[in-house]
Amino acid sequence: MKAKLILIVLMAFLSCKGPIISTEQPSKVSVIIDLVNVRNDKVNVSLNFPYVDHGTVVFCIPKTVPGTYSTDNYGRFIENLKAFDKKGTEMQTRKLDLNRWEIVNAKELGQITYEVNDTYDIEKEGGVFSPAGTNIDAGKNFMLNLYAFVGYIQNMENMPYQLNIERPTHLYPGTALDFYSKNKDDNCIQDVFYMERYFELTDNPIMYAIPDTLSFKTDTMEIVLSLYSATGKYKARDLKPALIKTMTAQKKFLGKIDNTDRYAVLLYLADPAKLDARGAGALEHNNSTTVVFSENTSLEVLEQALIDVVSHEFFHILTPLNVHSEEIHNFDFNDPKMSKHLWMYEGVTEYFAQLFQVNQGLCSDTEFFERMTEKINTSKQFDDTVPFTLMSEYILTDAHKNSFYNVYQKGALIGMCLDITLRELSDGQSGILDLMQQLGQKYGKDRPFKDDELVNEIVRLTHPSIRTFFETYVYGETPIPYELFLEKVGLTLQTEIIETDYFFKDQIPYVDINRDSGDIYFRNRTNLNSFLKEMGVQGGDILRAINGKPISKDGYREPILESRQWKPGQDVSFLIEREGKEIVLKTKTIIPTVTEWKILEIHQSEINGALQLRKFWLNG
Incomplete structure (x- = not known):
């Protein structure tokens, strides 16, 4: 009984002091990501550091990462960050901004721990592009864009990293990385990865899921597809024919260029019925790409989308x-x-x-x-x-x-x-x-x-x-005078005036729905027709009413479809919201048109070698 009491007191003392940290001086940063003991939809991360030769250091989580060209502030998803010295005593930290923490007396630093939240189940994903985001769904799926989970000490980015990921035995990693695994117990396997520097860690996403993986060889390169379908609607085998066809053609196009021996495609198919990834697209990495689409996508559309985005991302090699x-x-x-x-x-x-x-x-x-x-x-x-x-x-x-x-x-x-x-x-x-x-x-x-x-x-x-x-x-x-360049290969490029509907061009609407707010807005980066330009509409304008009839998510179709009955010369008014202010726009209807570039003629005859040059251009 006395021995038990001593043990309990000792355990309580140690828990107050924080984790016990080895005094050994490792030559690398050792990271543990725990995917087994998920609490409140958060993952625990710990980093053990080698000897730090600075009195004060700054620990960072990326503000932005290569390939996104946006400011995402991944430090927003870090909670309860703590630093400990080599003896396990908690050290003082000071948060400098969203992504940086200052640690003084850092020569004694042994470990940093914190919790990580994910982006997919946050309203609007926290503004993070889905393929650059993260998912934590305990026992089912973990989308690990590692820059959102693992940080670095400023000016120590070139230290080697050993990444240890503890995962449930029924989940398996999809990745282009080499790794080895060892059993920790009946419920946990530890996967071990080595990276030469922090950049390599950020450049290699890993997706954990119940295994649904296929691989095939094209020339000397192995292609790996790891798929997670939230409700099980799709399997990797459904996309195998399209992927083989596409990537075999890409490898043949590249010819002698051979930059990598393994390339991984990590495909996440989101559940549209719940709070999940809402964006669509892909994010390139040197040896892999993360891809996100909705499960609502038909197989035909999914195949073509996969061809389009993977084609682009693969050529980043x-x-x-x-x-x-x-x-x-x-x-x-x-x-x-x-x-x-x-x-x-x-x-x-x-x-x-x-x-x-x-x-x-x-x-x-x-x-x-x-x-x-x-x-x-x-x-x-x-x-x-x-x-x-x-x-x-x-x-x-x-x-x-x-x-x-x-x-x-x-x-x-x-x-x-x-x-x-x-x-x-x-x-x-x-x-x-x-x-x-x-x-x-x-x-x-x-x-x-x-x-x-x-x-x-x-x-x-x-x-x-x-x-x-x-x-x-x-x-x-x-x-760029495109017509002059295309003329060299026997193509004629000219403008053409095309009639459109007031709100549609070729059945494609000029407006879209914000799925989160329900707002109906005019699409950005769209060549608005002459009527909308005359009205003064701008991309991003939220449409609140047409001729006094309110526009809402559930009641926008009728007023917009009524526009097909408009005749030239009618008075029309829009109530729009722009930068938080409501504005009334008025004009008279005209026949709406757009001006577009079109290839109107392809010369089949030999003109100054243009036909031959076109063959070289297209066929190599």
């Missing part, structure tokens, strides 16, 4: 994996300096995602041309005189953050025009894929370039006149 600047290689997660070359990282990647499909026979020439002209039309919704490098360098600022979508439009078109120019200068023998291969050979994933030296290197590898292309259309304010 070219850039920024193999070709990137110092700003990316030494990414500052809390005070990022952005590169000038989003035209390459995202734009050229998106261009390849379209080009490979026509090159490998997955779409027709006409379909490819239509997709590129759609990008021309969408890009015209942005200020076409802003230098692309300027927008890229300041993409996180208020002045330019809303232009990011244009990276996938004009950025891809820069890639297209550069490709055509390179083909023309080399008599069809060399294009932008060849250029990326050469850049990859010079740099590679461990040798970044200086931002201001990239164009010099491109000019050296290609042709002196390429400098003019960059100075005029990428660094300069001159809009």
